[in-house]
Amino acid sequence: MLCARNAAGPASALLLTATLTAALTARPIAAPAALPIAGPALALALARAAVRPTGPAADVGTPAPEAVRDALADCESGGDRQADTGNGYYGGLQILPATWQEAGGPQYAPRPDLADRAAQITVAEEIRRLQGWQAWSGCARRIGLLDRRP
Known part of the structure; x- marks a missing residue:
């Protein structure tokens, strides 16, 4: 859902997805400069992805970024x-x-x-x-x- 709202197309969506995965798993990726969002918008997008719940009280064991x-x-x-x-x-x-x-x-x-x-x-x-x-x-x-x- 995050990619569909913020990315310009399929390639950007894949790069953003890879960047989110890298950020959440601490694995680097090759080209983060090509992201369609940056700065505070990227920081908030990454933080939202890290805590986005899948149920009414999901992710409550990890402090919010x-x-x-x-x-x-x-x-x-x-x-x-x-x-x-x-x-x-x-x-x-x-x-x-x-x-x-x-x-x-x-x-x-x-x-x-x-x-x-x-x-x-x-x-x-x-x-x-x-x-x-x-x-x-x-x-x-x-x-x-x-x-x-x-």
Whole structure:
């Protein structure tokens, strides 16, 4: 699916697929400069491919790459880790206080917006372990972590 959206044609799709495989398995390939995407777009595409779930809570045992965490926070709160907009959700990943509590957040701070970035990431990984990407369903769909609804 990633190749079909981002590649210019069959040869580019094969090269992108080879590059993704190389990145995920740490095997080098011959010509990465020929990719139709590069820079931050490539980094996010590789990160998405590394964590794209195949079920409701797939890939929850491996921490999400930084590019994915940042894209999710950008979508949820504009990247503002101290977000408190009055909507009942807090922090960069817009976490409900009850969810913060359930995932062990109070050991870091009373609410997500009062915790530092590292604590928010630690708690978010626990939330993802418990709920999968569905915990952030709207933004997870928007950035390609969950399949879009038909």
